[in-house]
Amino acid sequence: MTPPRGQRTLRAKPEQEPQMARQPAPFAPFEWKIAWRYLRARRAEGGVSVMTWISLIGITLAVFALIATLAVRSGFRSDFVGTILGANAHVTVYNPGEYRENGQIDRTIPNYAEMAARVAEVAGVTRAAPLVKGQVMAAAQNRNAGVEVFGIATGDLAALPGITNSDRSYGDLSRFDQGIALGSGVARELGVTVGDRIKLISPNGARTPMGTSPRVNAYEVVYVFSAGRYDIDRTRVYMPFGEAQAYFNREGVADEIEVMVSEPERLDRVLIPILSAAGDGAQVWTWQDASGGFLRALEVEDNVMFIILSILVLIATMNIVSGLIMLVKNKGRDIGILRTIGLSEGSILRVFFICGAFTGILGTLMGVALGCLFAIYIDPIFSFVNFVMGGGVWDPAIRGIYALPAELRLGDVLKAAGLSLGLSCIVTYFPARRAARLNPVEALRYE
Structure with missing residues (x-):
């Protein structure tokens, strides 16, 4: 039946489907805010800040020691080779x-x-x-x-x-x-x-x-x-x-x-x-033949020192694991509430990953800065140490050169920083993953 002219027909609108909640982008601002509040936790909240400071200082000193050692080893080799090449024949021809x-x-x-x-x-x-x-x-x-x-x-x-x-x-x-x-x-x-x-x-x-x-x-x-x-x-x-x-x-x-x-x-x-x-x-004898054994010994020593100091960096980054495990244990109730109001496992993982990785990044930057300053100002530092010890710390008759050299190389700095950052991120992932898998029902059962 056709309705009279001037009247509007009312039609039922189809039911609109509920919109799916959009997932926040990874490392959203609220995740950084929560992580920052956890990093600033007071001692009354479980001593997390103390563990954070211990982790930070440990990583800083480990990266500093690694860069300082690599700089001294590079400087020693360059100085040794430079003095050989500067005063001796590169190749000797003889009968x-x-x-x-x-x-x-x-x-x-x-x-x-x-x-x-x-x-x-x-x-x-x-x-x-x-x-x-x-x-x-x-x-x-x-x-x-x-x-x-x-x-x-x-x-x-x-x-x-x-x-x-x-x-x-x-x-x-x-x-x-x-x-x-x-x-x-x-x-x-x-x-x-x-x-x-x-x-x-x-x-x-x-x-x-x-x-x-x-x-x-x-x-x-x-x-x-x-x-x-x-x-x-x-x-x-x-x-x-x-x-x-x-x-x-x-x-x-x-x-x-x-x-x-x-x-x-x-x-x-x-x-x-x-x-x-x-x-x-005619026969030849090169500077590498004369000093090859010493140079190979330096190369082996460089590799061994890097491995030993890498273990030191690993031990320092393990403090991050201890701090994060304590943080997850103390924040179990918070994790349950955050999961209940809608945070996903990925968001919880990223929150605690930021807590651990931030400590590793900051400690690495501070260690790189101290290591570079040590390599740049090694002469006044060594002079001060020699003065405090009363002189005679460096005997050129034994070591062959007159001072402790250091050569700061970009490759050594990147190697040390990359090692520290990589280990910090790797060891941080596991306690962060544990926090993300925490059952909110179990976390809030006795609250």
């Missing part, structure tokens, strides 16, 4: 030797100039210089010291960065042709300085019809260097190449060819070309 009529082995290089020129033309080689070497006794002012003499040309000596670029070196290297250069340890042992004269005594001196007599020559000290390594400064003396040939009876020959390369850490690329350029019978 295997030929037997003389008297049965002695002659290892000298007669065509040293041509060999050095050929080696210097190899791609990657920055310098090739002939050397004359010998061990003698130095004497001055009734003091004696055993030294190793290196006969080298003035230009080749000036090209050694560890000898010429040290702040502790002094004297006039341009006068090297008129005297000799001493290591600072030799100068201190003999009690001499620039301008003084010392005697060099060699048992293999002048040959006479009566036999070989010791050779004693006096030389003026024109330069005193400090290569940064105690064993070098304590034993090394540089002499002009021509004078060393005459002094050690090496007229017209050299003992070896000192080769410097542009990339001393990658010697494998240039060793074969150097051997080819040196000629048949």
Whole structure:
């Protein structure tokens, strides 16, 4: 039946389906607010704040110790390698030797100039210089010291960065042709300085019809260097190449060819070309061969120290577990109420995960800051410790270098921070998951 004009027809509207409650986004603001209130819990509420402070301090100290150790180890290796490369040959070319009529082995290089020129033309080689070497006794002012003499040309000596670029070196290297250069340890042992004269005594001196007599020559000290390594400064003396040939009876020959390369850490690329350029019978000895055992020991020690300190970080992060377990136990009633008013298991998990992870993040940041400050200001810190202990804390005669080095590397900092953050998040998940699975009925049964 059609309704009269002007009248409206009333139609029943279909029942609207109830809208599903939207789940909050992960790490919603209310989750951060609840976690922050739990982190600020007072001692009367179960001592949670005390455990939080213990966890925070433990992680801070563990990360600080890890970064400080890695920085010192990196600095020690860099300083050790730097002093080796700055004052020693990267590659040494020498002859295997030929037997003389008297049965002695002659290892000298007669065509040293041509060999050095050929080696210097190899791609990657920055310098090739002939050397004359010998061990003698130095004497001055009734003091004696055993030294190793290196006969080298003035230009080749000036090209050694560890000898010429040290702040502790002094004297006039341009006068090297008129005297000799001493290591600072030799100068201190003999009690001499620039301008003084010392005697060099060699048992293999002048040959006479009566036999070989010791050779004693006096030389003026024109330069005193400090290569940064105690064993070098304590034993090394540089002499002009021509004078060393005459002094050690090496007229017209050299003992070896000192080769410097542009990339001393990658010697494998240039060793074969150097051997080819040196000629048949030539052999090489690299700085890695001389110090390889020590460098490998440093590498093993680095790995072991990192593992040990990683365990220390793990122990520190386990305090987070203790604190969270106490927090979950004390907040069981709160968890039941939150679940009853609609919070999901995921929200409860994230609340307690924030509590633990925040402690780990803050402790990691504080540890990174302290570790970086320690590496940057290690010199004044070490000076203060040396002053408090009355001096003599660092003996260069034992450790080979004059100070405790530290080199802050981004990779070491990221490694320590990543380890701490990763462990903090991993150990936090399990007590947070336990809180999320807590049955609200059981939590509120006796309330």
